[in-house]
Amino acid sequence: MKYGIVTGSSRGIGLATVELLTKDLEFNVIGSSTSGNNPLDNSNFKCLELDLSSSDSIDKFVENLGDIKLDFLINNAGVLLEKWDASEINMEQLKKTFNINVFGTIELTEKLLPLFTPNAHVINITSDWGSFSEQNFDAFQPHYKMSKAALNMYTKLLAKRLEDRNIIVSSLDPGWTQTDMGGKIAPRLPKDVAIDILNLLNNDVESGRFWHQGKVREW
Numbered sequence: 001m002k003y004g005i006v007t008g009s010s011r012g013i014g015l016a017t018v019e020l021l022t023k024d025l026e027f028n029v030i031g032s033s034t035s036g037n038n039p040l041d042n043s044n045f046k047c048l049e050l051d052l053s054s055s056d057s058i059d060k061f062v063e064n065l066g067d068i069k070l071d072f073l074i075n076n077a078g079v080l081l082e083k084w085d086a087s088e089i090n091m092e093q094l095k096k097t098f099n100i101n102v103f104g105t106i107e108l109t110e111k112l113l114p115l116f117t118p119n120a121h122v123i124n125i126t127s128d129w130g131s132f133s134e135q136n137f138d139a140f141q142p143h144y145k146m147s148k149a150a151l152n153m154y155t156k157l158l159a160k161r162l163e164d165r166n167i168i169v170s171s172l173d174p175g176w177t178q179t180d181m182g183g184k185i186a187p188r189l190p191k192d193v194a195i196d197i198l199n200l201l202n203n204d205v206e207s208g209r210f211w212h213q214g215k216v217r218e219w
């Protein structure tokens with residue numbers, strides 16, 4: 001049996017991921033949403049309330065996990081608060097974005113570290129928009145892009161730190177995907193990304209890498 005967490009499992013990529021993982025009864029998955037509700041109703045799945053912008057909520061989430069060991073953590077929950085054509089810095093939005101995509105995600109991960117089994121896998125869902133090597137770079141969505149770039153650096157740092165425990169830490173760029181965040185005309189479907197995540201979990205991969213559709217990509 002493999003035990004793990006997928007944050008932000010109520011919609012989009014997170015929902016498709018818990019649907020795919022829990023088809024296999026070898027997986028026992030805890031998901032999260034800000035309300036605690038989830039459309040998925042499987043015996044090997046439960047959803048807990050989690051608001052990554054609140055330390056109290058993170059503490060309660062970890063407390064509610066009880067006495068378990070974790071084989072994986074998929075840090076999928078995230079927000080994109082700015083409009084598609086926004087390039088100006090809005091300090092309130094920047095702080096809100098970092099509170100969820102960076103500070104809350106890191107705080108949760110750090111509080112879960114004692115629960116990880118040897119060979120556990122942490123996958124941070126970041127983005128090509130958090131990449132320094134992106135060819136089609138533009139000035140839009142600055143808060144989101146900076147937050148995903150920061151999370152990519154956390155992947156590299158944590159991978160180094162956890163080398164001795166044999167814990168794998170990866171970033172995954174899903175590509176533009178049809179969700180509430182990605183909109184309706186995106187080329188990828190949430191279930192395509194769920195397959196990428198499952199493959200990454202099932203493979204014995206090198207730690208501290210940035211993945212896209214099964215291949216290592218440039219940071």
Ligand SMILES: NC(=O)c1ccc[n+]([C@@H]2O[C@H](COP(=O)([O-])OP(=O)(O)OC[C@H]3O[C@@H](n4cnc5c(N)ncnc54)[C@H](OP(=O)(O)O)[C@@H]3O)[C@@H](O)[C@H]2O)c1
Pocket residue numbers: 007008009010011012013014032033034035050051052053075076077078079100125126127128173174175176177178179180181182183186
């Ligand atoms: N879609 C794309 O094109 C795309 C591309 C690159 C990267 N990504 C990344 O992929 C991940 C999933 O994106 P998505 O497109 O599936 O997004 P989505 O459909 O908007 O779903 C976002 C998920 O995050 C949760 N969430 C939002 N605010 C939260 C908070 N304060 N605390 C905890 N959870 C919170 C939501 O829970 P509630 O339902 O309770 O609000 C929901 O489950 C994100 O990290 C995103 O940045 C997406």
